[in-house]
Amino acid sequence: MNLAFKEIKKNKVRFLILGSIIFLVSLLTFIISGLANGLSQDNASLIKDLPEGQLYMNEDAEEAYTLSKINSSLQEELLTDYKDATALSIQMGILNDHKGKQQSVVFVTSTESKNFKDVKDGEIILDQSMKEKGIEIGDTLTNPQFSGEFTVKGFVDQTKFSHAAVAFINIENYKEIYRVNEMQLVFVPKDNSPQEISGLRSFSKQEFLKTIPSYNAEQMTLNMIVWFLVVTSGMLFAIFFYMMNVQKIGLFGILKAIGLKTSRLFTMMWTQMIFITTTSLALSIAISQGFNLITPEGMPFNLSIETTLSLSVVFLVIAFIGTTIASLQIRKVEPLQAIQQGEI
Amino acid sequence: MSLFTLNEVKKTFNNGQIKEEILKGVNLFLREGEVTALVGSSGSGKSTLLTIAAGLQSASDGEVLFEGKNLSQMDEESIRKIRATDFGFIFQFAHLVPFLTVEEQLLLMLDVSESKLKKHEQMSVVERILQLVGMEHRKNAYPSSLSGGEKQRVAIARAIIHKPKVLFADEPTASLDSKRSKDVMALIREITKNLKITTLFVTHDEEMLSYADHIIKMSDGLIVQHS
Structure with missing residues (x-):
């Protein structure tokens, strides 16, 4: 019996709200990332698009x-x-x-x-x-x-x-x-290995970009915004999954008391986390890529599928960590504690 | 024949620097198919004794023998397997899984006990047990739509569907009114007698003692009367 999907089916609204939050926050991160990359391209695409x-x-x-x-x-x-x-x-x-x-x-x-x-x-x-x-x-x-x-x-x-x-x-x-x-x-x-040429100094593309006035300061600010958003969003996801699972400690204790394996509880939590996160991220990726196609000509927006996938992997890893921390709490739960807590 | 034997079972809790001895060397045996009631005032140790016997907590000292095997010396996984296959539990509250229907609660228990029955066989067992507890008409209902008495009936069905050898019930009627309490206890006795399940239940309600074959009275961590 797949407990993970049974719970999602019964508590559709709760999971829909959680999924919506993940969708909205990840979409915000993707859009800001697209704008940051767009500005970066706007500043230096002549050099960035050169081969190595x-x-x-x-x-x-x-x-x-x-x-x-x-x-x-x-x-x-x-x-x-x-x-x-x-x-x-x-x-x-x-x-x-x-x-x-x-x-x-x-x-x-x-x-x-x-x-x-x-x-x-x-x-x-x-x-x-x-x-x-x-x-x-x-x-x-x-x-x-x-x-x-x-x-x-x-x-x-x-x-x-x-x-x-x-x-x-x-x-x-x-x-x-x-x-x-x-x-x-x-x-x-x-x-890629710089040659020593008398009187000349060699720069890689990245090194040369730093010589463009204001490029470095602008990129540092933009990267800071993007990574701050990624870390904040990731933490938010981790906390959501942690809270969602920790609230069910009583139920998990009862299931352990009747003999359910702890590994099945872990599988249940991870399945729900992966299902909710991947569904929300897939929707978020689709919409952000759609936005990429319809952005007005003058708007500096550049969001590659590689960037969205990399950010999605970061989100998935952080959500997995949040769920795993909750599951470690659940491993420690004594069935007796849950029984004595009263009705779930 | 004794299915369950407790020899000199002690349980001590450390409350800061003070050691509290809840069980002070209890000896008990449960005969196959018989219903035993544990009574006593609050703090006498009856619930602690039941949970130690059920493998939900360990004894500080002594032996808990089930079919000759000492639970005190078993690892967590072996005790879990025994709880899943050989024991059934009814708690003070029904403790049903809120997102499963009545039918699914019972199928989950068959799943947990690693039942070898095929899907259609499992469904017919579920049907039969639900008829036994008078809940077949609510098989698709979720716990939130059941009354207290109905929930406890489902909890009884869940506790016996995998045909356990021992049924542990910790104040199973505490959350019910007098009429429902009698109905539930009569149901527990009827089913366990029919299925020859050994039953140990804790109660503080004198009226429930009429449903037991044996009554064990506890006081201050010791058995003071066995009738």
Whole structure:
């Protein structure tokens, strides 16, 4: 006889309330996590979406990529020595549309690479968020430091840096705008063990992200919010399951008195916990993933199925711990105590 | 023939620095199929004696022999098995499982006693026992919808459905009125006699003694009268 489901069937409302709490709290955690990841992507998707590899910048730049200038001959040497290596530059700037309206963007240019857009002279490829600003393919845009005009050739999905839309432009155009001849960075893919290169300092993607102004502080705050929520929610689940089972000590004592094995009581508690938690989490995952699909274009929201599954596993483990602590209490229950307590 | 024998059973509780001797060396034997009543004033040790005999707590000293096996020397699992298969319990309150129907309460007991009966055989045993206690019409009811007397009838059915060798009843009529108390005691006697179940019950109600074959009077942790 499956006591766990018999109890759920009889006390539907009680279990429905418990399930609803787990559903709502986990949904809140997933949504906040999605917003935090979304903001993180909004701040650095240009770098985060690159394949694993190393970024090199000038040692004298002291971790400020905008101050980095890699010597042309050294750059050529690196591009020849390392397969798929790319030299690139990133710089904040502005674009004016045909109505004269100013848009803040991040100009990115690179040598030929499959990781960055290849753009011809006078062309520009923009992040899709610029569409919402009324910019369309074929529009012409200008920059006060650029003598010519940029023609919009296309848009790319979610490519942002420092919360601004990325604008891929040709190297020669970039050099004209910023009056520079050297590139700021060299990216070497799949090179996880940093190579010693005289005059350059290597950064992993994670290390480089920390050099972006405000990225670290923002991420620390967001991660703090998410993990605080995870821990609070997890504790809440554990306490709920603990309380729910500890309230039944009298009943469990009677069942032990008539000869029911303690292991069957444990199985009953764990079955209920797993059933309620997985059902609520499954619903929560489905709704949060649905929300992921329908979020407005401009809202920074990014919730991968891997993230929701990882958080769900954390919740399940914490709920399991809460139930197990209660079951340890129940193991100690003397049947006699329960009998003497009176009617259950 | 003696099914159950208690030899020089003592029970001491430590109440801080003071040792309280609840049972001071009790000797008792229960004959197969007979109904024995334990009476005595409050604190005389009758309930403690019953729970020690039922394997719900251990004796501080002495022997508790069931079918020649000493319960005092058994591990917890062996005592649990005996409680599940050879003993039946009726408590002062019915202590039914609140989320099981009357029928399910009895099926659970068959399950706990590891009954070898097939599903349809179990169902017919349940039917028969419910008829015996006059509760067949409430087999789908939950405890919350039963009266005190009905609950106690279900508790009796649960205590005997697995055909235990010994039935322990601790003040089974204490929560019932006089009329229902007599009905319940008459039912316990009738069933245990029919099924040849040895019964030991504790009561403080003199009227219930007429349902017993033997009466044991306890006072201050000792048996003072056996009739």
